[in-house]
Amino acid sequence: MVEQQSDADIDRVFRALADATRRDIVRRTLVAEQSVTQLAAAYAMSFAAVSKHIAVLAEARLITKRAEGRVRLVRADPAALARAQELLRSYEHLWRGRIDRLDALLAEPEATVPRAGAAAATASRAETPAATAPIAEAPDATTARAEQLDAAAPSAQNPDATASTLRATRAARTAAPDAPASTPPTEP
Incomplete structure (x- = not known):
């Protein structure tokens, strides 16, 4: 102890x-x-x-x-x-537990991972021209996603928020794997 x-x-x-x-x-x-x-x-x-x-x-x-x-x-x-070493062991035990929980969450089958927002609707539909069209609001969607991740960032009060953030990120990536990084400029 x-x-x-x-x-x-x-x-x-x-x-x-x-x-x-x-x-x-x-x-x-x-x-x-x-x-x-x-x-x-x-x-x-x-x-x-x-x-x-x-x-x-x-x-x-x-x-x-x-x-x-x-x-x-x-x-x-x-x-x-010895006291310093024991303190380091307690931190090691704490972080190993957190990493083990994170590994377990990441090892869950994709079907149990909740999908987020419009990307989930697009991924659940059959491949149609509308589903494969470039996303027009990509810069705004990226900003919104970054704000969403910042809000879900782990804190001292909620260290398990990391798992939900990783799940949401993984879901967003699998929902629109072919989406362009940015939209092409449109001509007026």
């Missing part, structure tokens, strides 16, 4: 781990406790720059610092890394 952490704590952890130097400092201090001076010697940057990286990691609680005489020792906190 993921321990409850504030958004600010989570942001601090992943912001700290976003930098390659800080990830390397964590890796080195997981193996063995090291002094700030030893860590600074391992990088082509100033002692102050390494100290700032260490401060960011300490603020995120990914490492602990302690004084031993005049030497400052740094050690990674495996429990903090």
